Amino acid sequence: MTGATLLRRVPRIAMPGITAIGVKELRGRMRGKRAFVSVTVYVVLVAGFAWMVGQILESNARNQFGFNPVFNPSVQSASIGRGIFTALMFLQTLMILVLAPASTAGTISSEREKQTLDLLAVTPISSVAIVVGKLLSALTWVFVLILASIPVTALVFVYGGVAPDDVVRGYAMLFVTAIAFGALGTFFSSLVRRSGAATGLTFVAVLIATVGLSFIWVFMYQTSTSVFARRPPEALFYLNPFVAQADVACGVEGTSGAWCGVIDTVTGTFVDFGVPVTEPVFRDGFGEKGLIDVPETGVVVAPDGGAVIGGVVVEDVVVGDIFAPDAVSGARDRYWPRSALTLMLLAVGFTAAAVQLVTPTRRWRPRLPGIPRRRRPGRSAE
């Protein structure tokens, strides 16, 4: 079967099953007051948080500058709006990092625990439909929460400083976060028999993906003593949706601000990098943005084609800040699309692995040390 026919056939085979699983799961999840209460609690939490952040930012603005209408209040208002928006995105990222894996980590393992998976497996429904149907219906609940928060986020338009496309970027990243970490939970749910263990493992994995890998980057960055040393790969941050949200926040800042500084450091837009040159160019200051016009000869060119903007000449070496042509500090979408793509690829990988693990007659079985395979006390060989 070629890839194209596979692409056409898989959805047609899997769709009825996905619908069946989806209807069943959503009937259970959305029954009664549960869904209503959880959405309400979520929105109230988000709104309360946004209000408090707004209060903090307003009082900071008053304390720093004095409440003086003459002192360009629109600029201050915009800065408060940006602060609330960024805080909301970070808060929701945190909540999704907890809620998405928590709602998927029990989906498959609970079927095993309740011994209902066999009943499903003998129907013509495919493993793809079981896994994808369960993942989608679990995510539907998280999606409902995310969507319900949009009106709260839209309140930042009152302050200004945030454009609708910024909100779209932030929410796109939130959805990607939910899908990726939901798929992670589904994977562990199909790998481990007990829901408790699946949930535990999932959150360990979430911690490693976010805090762990990021800390490795920080460690490598901080312990590299030489300015000539290679920067740690930014890919270590791809699984950390907070960094992606920092890039979204940088886009809101427009010009270089604190969040842009974070992304500059992560992507190496500012590279402490030595480049040997024959005719060193010297520019002072950091004021200029964008590519500078430099002569064809003696251009300080970074290995990736960037140019030096400002720096000092140390003998034949310029220690300065190198900008890649398409990655200028303060530029939009320098980083988060790469992170989003990585997370989506990971989601596909984990989902495929979960499908493989759910298939009853799969030939490939992972063997964890110390855990005998497919043994249940008293009934395996009956």
Add this chain to the structure above:
Amino acid sequence: MTAIVRADGLVKRYDRTLAVAGVDLDVAEGEIFGLVGPNGAGKTTTLRILATLLEPTAGDAEVAGFSVRRNPNEVRRVLGFMPDVFGVYDDMRVWEYLDFFGRCYGLTAASRKRIIGDLLELVDLGDKRTAYVQGLSRGMQQRLCLAHALVHDPAVLLLDEPASGLDPRARVELRELLRELRVLGKTIVISSHILPELEELCTSVAIVDRGRVLASGRIADIEQRLRVGAVLRVRVLAEGEALEAARDWFAGQPDVAAAVILPDGTVELGFRGDEAGAAALLRAAVAADIPIATFSRAASDLEELFLQVTGQDDPVPGEEAAA
């Protein structure tokens, strides 16, 4: 009659255990076929291979002409499976449960509605339509599970220990239900470790132990072939010496291997004869003026039967390893 379920040298090996060691089966269309054997004999494994839930290590099986190895999806469409241990979903009503499985088989909304009504009628759960599944009694859940295995009108039903955990009344109801299904033309393969349970129901059985089929065919034939006596329980309206005299009389009869008085006063007989022989024995006892209140064949547990046949008193080695 053609074979609708066939197994050809099925082997299933777990890490160190050989759960199924070359099982051959031949089930004709319309039969109620019993798979009998002690715990750990390989019954569940065999059924799970037939249900495409396990891949055989070697050998193959066919259901309605489809190979479980090569065409598992076609097999799934023609068979209904009820596992020995099964759970129910929380938060689901009875009709939703059946509706869900109807969707899994790709039935249209209209046909689902009709079939759910029919099935609930068939398994006598018509008034439980909107009840929650987890609130049903064990027997009702068992019947619901049977109904779920029937939503797609399969030609073959595989039932793994369907009567386990049921009270006697629910057992009788289940038996009636299975007879009804047989009338509807279903072929039923049913496993049990209790021979009498199947005796009244099955048209033929296969006796399995340690992963092998020891015998298969009609039950009476197998019993005869295995030369295993039945245990007869006779309640004699007598006490003391009169009772002992009755026992001695029984012990003296042909085909009676042993006669003992149980603590409750019942006389238990090891009997080698067939049913006609039992009738003759009863006639003779009545003629001999022994006051008999009840005269019945005791339920012969298969494990006991096997121990008799193989002369082993220690547990079957495969069982422990398999458990």
